Amino acid sequence: MHEFAIASEIVQNVLETAQQNRGGRVLSLDLEVGELAVLNDEQVTFWVQELLKGTVAEGARIRVKRVKGVVGCDDCGRRSRVRGDPRDILAPLSCPRCGSFRVRIERGKECYLRRIQLLR
Numbered sequence: 001m002h003e004f005a006i007a008s009e010i011v012q013n014v015l016e017t018a019q020q021n022r023g024g025r026v027l028s029l030d031l032e033v034g035e036l037a038v039l040n041d042e043q044v045t046f047w048v049q050e051l052l053k054g055t056v057a058e059g060a061r062i063r064v065k066r067v068k069g070v071v072g073c074d075d076c077g078r079r080s081r082v083r084g085d086p087r088d089i090l091a092p093l094s095c096p097r098c099g100s101f102r103v104r105i106e107r108g109k110e111c112y113l114r115r116i117q118l119l120r
Helices: 002-020 041-052
Strands: 025-034 061-067 070-073 079-081 103-107 111-119
Touching: 002 025, 002 041, 002 111, 025 041, 041 061
Parallel strands: 025 061
Antiparallel strands: 025 111, 070 079, 070 103
């Protein structure tokens, strides 16, 4: 139910933004989800739609853009995109250049509400 908690926060932000903008109807929202965020796009979308029912944002179009994972290597200094299937959380992340497992995730874990389109 990780997706439900994330969806709840998204909906809260959407409704607060709509209220701050004089309660305009929400037409669409754009989300950016990192491929390392361990979130299922369909589940997040489903829960956002469910939680928006009966609000000024009911029926809003939801677009999800996936953000590629990027790691930085502490041994050789290279920044690289994640190889393999990033959803396989059991697979260790390693540097494609030197093979080191001493890498840090620089991009790909985020989940942002990037844009809300309102009708005034």
